[in-house]
Amino acid sequence: MNTVGFIFDLDGVIVDTAKYHFLAWKNLANSLGIDFSKEQNEQLKGVSRIRSLEKILGWGNKTISQEKFEALLDEKNEEYLRYIESMDESEILPDVPRILNLLLENNSPIALGSASKNARAILKKVDLIDKFNAIVDGNDVTKAKPDPEVFTNAAEKIKVIPNKCVVFEDSVAGIQAAKKANMLAIGIGEKDILHEADHIFKSFEEISSEFITKLMKN
Ligand code: B16
Ligand code: MG
Numbered sequence: 365m366n367t368v369g370f371i372f373d374l375d376g377v378i379v380d381t382a383k384y385h386f387l388a389w390k391n392l393a394n395s396l397g398i399d400f401s402k403e404q405n406e407q408l409k410g411v412s413r414i415r416s417l418e419k420i421l422g423w424g425n426k427t428i429s430q431e432k433f434e435a436l437l438d439e440k441n442e443e444y445l446r447y448i449e450s451m452d453e454s455e456i457l458p459d460v461p462r463i464l465n466l467l468l469e470n471n472s473p474i475a476l477g478s479a480s481k482n483a484r485a486i487l488k489k490v491d492l493i494d495k496f497n498a499i500v501d502g503n504d505v506t507k508a509k510p511d512p513e514v515f516t517n518a519a520e521k522i523k524v525i526p527n528k529c530v531v532f533e534d535s536v537a538g539i540q541a542a543k544k545a546n547m548l549a550i551g552i553g554e555k556d557i558l559h560e561a562d563h564i565f566k567s568f569e570e571i572s573s574e575f576i577t578k579l580m581k582n
Contacts, residue, residue, distance in 0.1 A: 366528070367472070367473060367524055367528065368472060368524070368528050368529070368530060368579060368580050368581075368582055369472070369473040369474075369475065369518075369519060369522045369524030369528060369529045369530070370467055370472055370473070370474050370475070370529070370530050370532070370579075371474075371475045371476070371477045371515055371518045371519070371522075371529055371530070371531045371532070371542075371547070372474070372475070372476055372477070372531075372532045373410065373476075373477060373478055373531070373532060373533045373534060373535070373538050374476060374478035374480055374483050374486060374487070374501075375409070375410075375478065375479075375480055375534070376409060376534030376535065376552070376553070377457070377460075377532050377533065377534050377552050378456065378457060378460050378476075378487075378490075378492065379451070379455050379456055379457060379486060379490055380455060380457055381447075381448060381451075381455075381480075381486065382409060382534070384444055384447035384448055385405075385408070385409075385444060386402070386405045387443075387447065388440050388441075388443040388444040388447065389405065389408060389416065389420065389440065390405075391443060392417075392420070392436060392439060392440050392443070393420050393423075393424065396420075396421075396424060396426060397424065398420060398421075398423060398424030398426065399423075399424075400420065400423075404419075404420075404423060406536070406557060407419065407536070408420075409534060409535035409536070409537065409538075410479055410509045410533070410534070410535030410536070410537040410538040410541075411479065411508060411509065411535075411537055412479050412502060412508035412509075413437055413440070413441065413481065413502070414437065414508075415508055417433065417436060417437060417440070441481075441482075444482070445482070448482070448485075448486060448489070451486065451489045451490060452489065452490065452491075453490050453491055455490060456490050456492065457567065457568065458567055458568060458569050459567065459568035459569045459571070460492075460568055461492075462568070462573070463568050463571065463576060464492070464495045466573055466576055466577075467576070467580075468495060470577075470580055472580055473497050473498075473522035473523070473524055474495060474496050474497050474498075474522070475496060475497060475498040475499070475500065475518035475519070475521060475522045476496050476498070476499045476500065476501065476518070477500050477514045477515045477517075477518040477531065478500070478501045478502065478514070479501070479502050479505075479508055479509055479514065479538075480501055480502050481501060481502035481503050482502075483499065483501035483502065484499060484501060487499070497521075497522050498518060498521035498522050500514050500515075500517045500518040500521060501514075504517060505517060508537075509535070509537040509538050509540070509541040510536075510537045510538075510540035510541045510544065511541060511544070512541045512542070512544040512545035513541075514541065515529070515531055515541055515542055515545040515547060516545050519545070519547070526545050526546045526547055527546050527547065528582070529545070529547040529548070530547065530548045530550060530579050531545075531547045531548065531549050531550065532550050532552055533549060533550070533551060533552065533558075533561070534551070534552045534553045534558075536557060536558065536560070539551055539558055539560050539561045540560060543560060548562050548563075548579070548582075549561045549562050549563075550562065550563045550564070550565065550571075551563070551564040551565070552564075552565060552566075552567060552568065553566070554566075
């Protein structure tokens with residue numbers, strides 16, 4: 365089968381929720397007396413909630429009980445949920461609808477491949493859930509990015525072989541996961557951070573419809 369499948373990450377690709385994750389992690393880290401920079405936040409993008417907290421505690425050289433660990437995970441998510449509560453279509457990143465509609469017009473299979481356990485709720489809030497043929501999120505996988513599981517599951521769900529899949533990602537961990545899955549990785553963000561990607565664009569505004577059409581024929 366020659367169909368090309370398109371897999372989208374969520375946070376930082378479809379919606380700008382990365383800023384809310386940053387705020388919630390920063391407040392949590394600071395409340396533990398741990399400094400938290402934008403550079404460190406970059407290392408948490410695409411990384412699961414549990415692994416993110418482990419990394420923050422590691423940076424601060426802190427050891428805590430399992431109970432406290434669970435409580436902090438809940439606390440972080442509650443704050444994050446408060447930030448995203450009032451999200452609507454206006455928080456969809458520029459030109460995402462143009463690309464999704466182009467794919468839909470051409471009957472290209474579209475999947476979501478996100479580490480977030482809140483992915484379905486967010487897609488509903490921004491009214492994009494119906495555009496996806498399949499959704500794989502943090503509730504469906506056991507191994508977090510950079511493990512390729514999230515993307516290989518998504519490819520299976522849309523019935524496209526991995527080397528016919530294109531992944532859009534904003535995180536280093538996600539680009540590594542896509543490459544491990546043997547997929548074409550398109551980085552959305554900065555060239556110096558996402559240099560392992562096959563192509564890098566600052567945003568979807570830089571991606572022409574001709575470029576997407578070429579990918580569909582690959
Ligand atoms: P949650 P993505 C990832 O989503 C985020 O980039 C990452 O910062 C976050 O920790 C992770 O989801 C888990 O999210 O706490 O909502 O389950 O970029 O893979 O769509
Ligand atoms: Mg992301």
